[in-house]
């Protein structure tokens with residue numbers, strides 16, 4: 001069964017059908033069994049022994065994702081994650097709060113004084129990249145390159161996962177550049193440590209073991225690339241969703257205590273990462289469909305988050321909904337390490353916007369442009385007409 005591509009802006013009616021009639025179905029394009037139901041998706045994440053994350057092994061000579069934390073299995077994953085967690089602490093995130101607020105404020109002020117507002121270009125893209133780059137301690141002059149690298153990495157992983165293993169020269173060149181860039185920064189921070197995340201990663205130690213230059217560099221690129229793209233899409237989805245639900249924006253204006261719930265509801269309602277893959281390692285079954293070693297599964301987080309068996313009125317966007325256990329950041333041993341940062345950035349963005357904006361809408365003439373990929377739900381462009389306070 002193939003995925004109807006014209007549903008990239010709104011895959012939810014299709015998910016509704018699949019949840020009801022075909023909760024597990026094979027997809028030729030991905031070469032994988034698609035899994036939609038909440039309980040099934042959660043079980044796949046939970047059972048990391050049967051459903052491996054080592055998806056990229058042996059797919060490509062040059063474009064290797066080995067020693068990338070999200071593509072490793074236990075026990076190496078556990079060791080690397082312990083080291084990374086040690087460096088990427090909640091305190092390091094919380095300490096950055098005043099800086100994150102300043103960055104958000106100045107980007108939003110610049111956006112609001114301009115003529116043609118494009119929320120994606122002027123805020124959703126530069127905000128997370130600026131925050132993580134500051135956290136890591138990379139120079140501002142290099143920010144432009146990150147966006148390029150980020151796009152390339154997303155493209156590479158998608159091509160590999162859909163079986164297009166041919167190595168394109170521009171991908172190889174960008175991938176090498178990115179690796180070299182971070183390896184030399186790591187190297188430098190080993191000799192001259194500073195008060196930044198790169199230095200903490202370079203020094204992080206567990207059981208007497210340090211991250212290798214390659215592992216530390218891969219972790220930096222993962223933070224820079226995966227974390228940015230996803231947060232950009234979350235921010236775009238947030239504004240798109242409130243533009244379509246002005247009564248919910250008004251409610252939030254009246255009651256700012258709802259901000260944390262509003263962030264969780266957007267995460268559930270329009271999930272930035274729609275699907276993730278796993279590799280089957282032993283005979284198993286999901287909702288009656290038998291799977292064998294070597295089979296791949298694509299778990300649809302976006303569908304699981306709208307499963308009526310788990311969420312009441314799942315297609316209603318309601319910021320007063322009690323924050324439930326959505327699967328937007330995954331579940332289990334690979335649960336998103338950047339979730340506290342993404343949540344903090346999004347609530348700060350909301351606060352800054354609520355301070356300045358009375359109401360806003362997407363101008364009717366402007367059609368929303370979906371992303372090229374089905375795996376991520378976001379927008380390429382989000383024009384806004386704004387009524388200021």
Ligand code: HEM
Nearest residue numbers: 069070223227230231234272328329330334336337338342
């Ligand atoms: C809305 C924003 C975000 C979403 C929706 C998101 C989603 C996810 C998901 C679904 C996973 C699980 C991967 C799997 O099970 O295979 C994951 C893992 C991860 N995320 Fe995020 N993420 C976001 C933001 C971030 C940020 C801001 C960072 C860091 C700056 C980050 C860093 C990571 C890392 C390092 C992992 C791998 C953890 C592991 O394998 O143990 N993410 N993320």
